[in-house]
Amino acid sequence: MIGKLRVVNSLTKQKEEFVPLNAPHVGMYVCGPTVYSDVHLGNVRTFISFDVIYRYLQFLGYKVRYVRNITDVGHLLDSGEDKISKKAKLENLEPMEIVQKYTNDFRQVMDTFNALPPDIEPTATGHLMEQIKMIQELLANGYAYESNGSIYFDISKYNEDRQYGKLSGRKTEDLLNQTRELDGQSDKRNPLDFALWKKAAPEHIMRWNTQWSDGFPGWHLECSVMSTKYLGEEFDIHGGGMDLKFPHHECEIAQNAGSTGKEGARYWLHTNMLTVNGQKMSKSLGNSFLPEQLITGNHELLERGYSPMTIRFFMLQSHYASTLDFSNEALNAAQKGYTKLANGLRLIKSYEYPQNAEGDLNQKQVDQINKICDNCHYAMNDDFNTALTIGHLFNLVKKINSIQTGQLKFTDIGEETFNRMKQTFIAFTEDVLGLKLESEISTDNLLEVILSEYKAAKESKDYDKVDELRAKLKAEGVIVKDMKSGVDWAFEE
């Protein structure tokens, strides 16, 4: 390993060396989507960021267990309605049909962006027993109370022993002065208290029977429960979007500490927001577009569509903790930049160091290339700085292109350096950043080009060429069909 990995920990607001609890194992939990509608582009950014983090940890040799939940119950609207229930009523479907539909969509979208699936993708409804158990523990420890069939987390009690708000830097007194009126608040002893279990109103369709009531779990609980179950009471990394810091992650810490005595994650990583014209991209502002729309260009804010890898590249050109502004100009620039990088990848993959090459080493070139390779490691080690890494990769692209044009000879850099460059470039581009070649070349159109050559050869009675083309196409599984009506092709049977 070259250098040491350092990460910015939201918990301490410091850049710290990353030391896993049980190396070579690393446990990472990321808050996943609530599957009640199409996945938001902001989610995509967050999950692409953590995909790179996951990939880089693996690249460093860690055995990572990546857990990302699917929220399929308990996430409420201001009105007190469950998001999934509401959608189910709207579309006249079972809640679980909604869940399945948007889970499928979500996975498909993430796959389009070449994000690896997590190792465990647990659902809230699949862990009700565990949630009930954690509520019982919190009750037993005195950090929760029952009220009208609902169970709430007791912030005042918790504050006697610990400090609620340490992650987001909030003070309970300040929070108390500015809470809004919410449904069911009258059952709480303190407006800051949050629901662990809510008694279901008669019209509420997602409900489970417990000793307290027919009800459903609170939104924050699932993450505490599932991270503890799969990663332990203490684990390495917890990630999510900045906007989950408060209250969601704060509540998670409180639940973990209140039930197990340990606060869960040791390193908290938060991704920043996507913006459009400087404003946060959000559903309520109407300035957001779906991943699908960004790819097809079917949205009034978009001049054209952009390929999935262009979008992934665009996102990785900024640091995950910075906001990233979307504009057609920036996306166009990314499109060209990505193509340049992809061409470099295609080239280097096709190159092998030639046998029997003779010539003197150019030490300056050797040193430069080795330094750039080192820099890729240093950049990723510095809190997963993908933007800087891409900068270094472009420096390697220049070297690769110079080999193609002959301005740089294989012998200038020697076999060892060439192989290191090739290995480093491919590993960082494909394995770490998850950027892959995507061909936008249409096979059909290429066939058209070849068939028109075929027709031309036939018309000029160049039968040697006709036979040659026909044979070559056959070798590729394409049969040329010479018909009275014209020339077409078919798959070889």
Add this chain to the structure above:
RNA sequence: GGUCCUGUGGCCGAGUGGCUAGGCAGAGCUCUGCAAAAGCUCGUACAGCGGUUCGAAUCCGCUCGGGACCUCCA
């Protein structure tokens, strides 16, 4: 209102005490049948004003601008 982040060249975007980030756009050169690709070179960038320092885009203070969170959101 409270808490916090941020302001980098035409655009995007890293960096955060002295060392060329990078991409896109632009200019020049090399190569070239044409066109392109590619390589090389260039533009005297760090919101403003003070301060600390041998030295600041980078630290501190103030001013101005932008934004986020404060129980919908990744």
